[in-house]
Amino acid sequence: MPKLLVASRNAKKLVELQRVLDAAGIDGIEVIGLDTVDEYREVPETGATFEDNALIKAVAGVEATGLACLADDSGLSVDALNGMPGVLSARWSGRHGDDQANNDLLLAQISDVPDERRGAAFVSACALVVPSGERTVVRGEWRGTILREPRGANGFGYDPLFAPDDAVAQGRSSAELSAQEKDALSHRGTALARLVPTLRSLAD
Numbered sequence: 536m537p538k539l540l541v542a543s544r545n546a547k548k549l550v551e552l553q554r555v556l557d558a559a560g561i562d563g564i565e566v567i568g569l570d571t572v573d574e575y576r577e578v579p580e581t582g583a584t585f586e587d588n589a590l591i592k593a594v595a596g597v598e599a600t601g602l603a604c605l606a607d608d609s610g611l612s613v614d615a616l617n618g619m620p621g622v623l624s625a626r627w628s629g630r631h632g633d634d635q636a637n638n639d640l641l642l643a644q645i646s647d648v649p650d651e652r653r654g655a656a657f658v659s660a661c662a663l664v665v666p667s668g669e670r671t672v673v674r675g676e677w678r679g680t681i682l683r684e685p686r687g688a689n690g691f692g693y694d695p696l697f698a699p700d701d702a703v704a705q706g707r708s709s710a711e712l713s714a715q716e717k718d719a720l721s722h723r724g725t726a727l728a729r730l731v732p733t734l735r736s737l738a739d
């Protein structure tokens with residue numbers, strides 16, 4: 536059975552990626568995480584766009600393992616910050632992956648921004664690279680509003696600060712949605728749905 540490496544070093548993001556792939560029911564492909572391959576050198580995410588960074592990660596995964604590789608590069612794009620933190624989302628406070636510090640800094644930066652200008656989007660670019668070199672990159676976006684204080688304990692990253700525009704969210708933050716609710720609406724869920732036809736073709 537062909538293997539698909541899902542290359543994320545963020546455990547909570549990895550869970551989401553694997554969950555959405557499971558729910559899509561792609562038969563005939565074995566999905567594996569980085570924990571099952573020998574650790575390889577982390578490549579710097581130097582791209583100017585989510586798409587560039589997703590490709591950097593997926594190409595590195597193929598080069599290290601010879602397997603087809605899926606990678607996500609994602610982040611929060613805040614209107615009042617001209618799209619930042621954007622590709623810098625994971626290290627906005629200066630400490631990579633420190634969700635609490637990143638959220639505190641973001642809240643402080645936009646504390647004077649009134650409710651009607653607190654719009655933002657979560658963005659995910661997902662790249663699939665196969666050993667022959669063929670590349671597919673897709674994008675999903677999720678619009679919402681930045682809250683004034685964190686709410687909820689599900690998800691990860693900026694989820695406690697992000698209230699999706701979707702009526703079904705009923706004003707909850709994305710950290711107050713169930714996993715299934717988040718996947719149905721999220722930037723990552725949307726991007727992966729666009730990749731499913733290409734993923735299915737891997738099984739052929």
Ligand SMILES: O=P(O)(O)OP(=O)(O)OP(=O)(O)OC[C@H]1O[C@@H](n2cnc3c(O)ncnc32)[C@H](O)[C@@H]1O
Nearest residue numbers: 543544545607608609610611624625691692693694
């Ligand atoms: O690069 P990998 O190894 O996949 O893991 P990472 O955490 O560094 O991932 P990114 O470089 O793509 O940075 C994405 C950051 O954007 C934020 N983010 C992305 N998707 C999110 C989501 O669904 N909910 C909340 N925050 C999210 C969160 O802070 C992530 O750390």
Ligand SMILES: [Mg+2]
Nearest residue numbers: 545580608625
């Ligand atoms: Mg990263």
